[in-house]
Amino acid sequence: MILGLYEAHLPVRDLQRSIAFYKGLGLKLDHIVDEKIAFLWIVEEQSWLGLWQAVQVGLPYHPSIRHIAFHVSLDGLRESVAWLTERGFTPRKAFGFERTEPFVMPIAQYAHAKIHFNDPDGNSLEFITKLDNPLGAQDYMYLSEWETLINDRGFILK
Structure with a gap:
């Protein structure tokens, strides 16, 4: 349906x-x-x-409102910080990550890699892609750390 x-x-x-x-x-x-x-x-x-x-735009932020995640490719996500910065947009920290670079949140057999930023009104935006989780990793980490972990074990990210 x-x-x-x-x-x-x-x-x-x-x-x-x-x-x-x-x-x-x-x-x-x-x-x-x-x-x-x-x-x-x-x-x-x-x-x-x-x-x-x-007139009323400044509602308190909550992930259930004022948030949109745009699906991107893994290559697009790898380039997202530079791509956003070149256009004058600022990636922001999220989920406790201190560096503004893509990060990975594993969920069972798959994971999501993402980066967050805001529009001019403070609406939360996100670039996101789904990844396989062949190792069953459970810890959140930066995408660069994820790629090292996966590649060191002989898997290839798609």
Whole structure:
């Protein structure tokens, strides 16, 4: 029945500033409604982001609201800090990691590698990719440490 995520929505203070920000991430503007709502394709014809201009944007952050994770390739994640920085976006620390570099959170037979950053309104954004966990690792670690651990044991990350 469910084939994937079609849309997500975020509140923003300045619609034009937010459109520029998300276009800078590579999203494509599809249309604007009443100069207060914009829809941008994340993956054209598959998934989009709705931005709603609002006076009340500063809700306290909680991961269940005001958060979107964008699926990226492993190679894209490896390059994410430089890619974000080149565009004037700042990766941020998350989950107790002190360095702003991608990190891995294992879950049983798989893991997620990710990096976090915010949009201009403080909405939490994330680049994420799913990884195999052939060793059954359970500890959170930086992606560079994960790759060393996996490669030293003769496995290849895909």
